[in-house]
Amino acid sequence: GESVGLHLPTLSVQEGDNSIINCAYSNSASDYFIWYKQESGKGPQFIIDIRSNMDKRQGQRVTVLLNKTVKHLSLQIAATQPGDSAVYFCAENYNNNDMRFGAGTRLTVKP
Amino acid sequence: NAGVTQTPKFQVLKTGQSMTLQCAQDMNHEYMSWYRQDPGMGLRLIHYSVGAGITDQGEVPNGYNVSRSTTEDFPLRLLSAAPSQTSVYFCASSFGSANEQFFGPGTRLTVL
Numbered sequence: 001g002e003s004v005g006l007h008l009p010t011l012s013v014q015e016g017d018n019s020i021i022n023c024a025y026s027n028s029a030s031d032y033f034i035w036y037k038q039e040s041g042k043g044p045q046f047i048i049d050i051r052s053n054m055d056k057r058q059g060q061r062v063t064v065l066l067n068k069t070v071k072h073l074s075l076q077i078a079a080t081q082p083g084d085s086a087v088y089f090c091a092e093n094y095n096n097n098d099m100r101f102g103a104g105t106r107l108t109v110k111p
Numbered sequence: 112n113a114g115v116t117q118t119p120k121f122q123v124l125k126t127g128q129s130m131t132l133q134c135a136q137d138m139n140h141e142y143m144s145w146y147r148q149d150p151g152m153g154l155r156l157i158h159y160s161v162g163a164g165i166t167d168q169g170e171v172p173n174g175y176n177v178s179r180s181t182t183e184d185f186p187l188r189l190l191s192a193a194p195s196q197t198s199v200y201f202c203a204s205s206f207g208s209a210n211e212q213f214f215g216p217g218t219r220l221t222v223l
Contacts, residue, residue, distance in 0.1 A: 008151050031209070032208075032209040034211065034212070041217075042216065042217075043115075043201050043203075043214030043215055043216055043217050044154070044201070044212075044214050045214070046211045046212070046213070049211060051209075089153055089154070091154075093208055093209050096208065097142070097159060097161055097167065097208040098156060098159070098169060098170070098208070099144070099156060099208060099212070100156065100170065101146075101153035101154040101155070101156075102153050103151075103152055103153040104152075104153050
């Protein structure tokens with residue numbers, strides 16, 4: 001899920017399939033993590049969050065998994081729909097008040 | 112509630128000009144922040160504030176100033192615009208840094 005330079009990682013899935021988007025975070029002391037969805041021309045929109053005392057949290061059609069050992073987050077979207085097509089960002093509470101964002105992954109859902 | 116509002120939506124500046132991007136929220140949030148987003152990249156934190164009268168630097172503060180005289184408003188000032196500041200700027204607010212942030216619609220700034 002990490003990007004290099006200007007090229008976002010992309011994930012293309014078929015409508016109805018499950019999607020898994022990955023993110024590596026940087027600070028082992030980060031204690032709060034958020035996944036955001038950003039559609040073209042709009043600001044990021046909150047999807048789900050998780051605190052470091054948990055390793056899994058479920059929402060409606062979404063699940064976030066946290067692996068602190070390897071500093072890895074994943075976002076699972078069940079039964080992906082065309083409306084899920086967007087760029088997805090993870091963010092970590094890097095240094096108490098400093099939220100740091102990953103570079104994003106572009107999800108494309110094929111009908 | 113209007114949520115987080117930003118003005119202007121678009122702005123073109125010449126190198127060396129100064130301007131202020133406005134941000135306001137009506138959710139009584141203590142934490143507010145400014146990010147910039149460059150093409151194909153994630154958001155980078157410029158400045159943030161944990162409450163009225165308190166501001167601090169984020170990851171990329173150079174060339175920008177902020178103030179927080181009220182809970183509602185958090186303007187971002189570009190002192191002397193440079194082409195490297197061409198970007199989309201997002202303001203966000205939340206109850207605290209470890210809470211869901213609500214984002215404004217963004218300001219697209221071009222510096223010639």
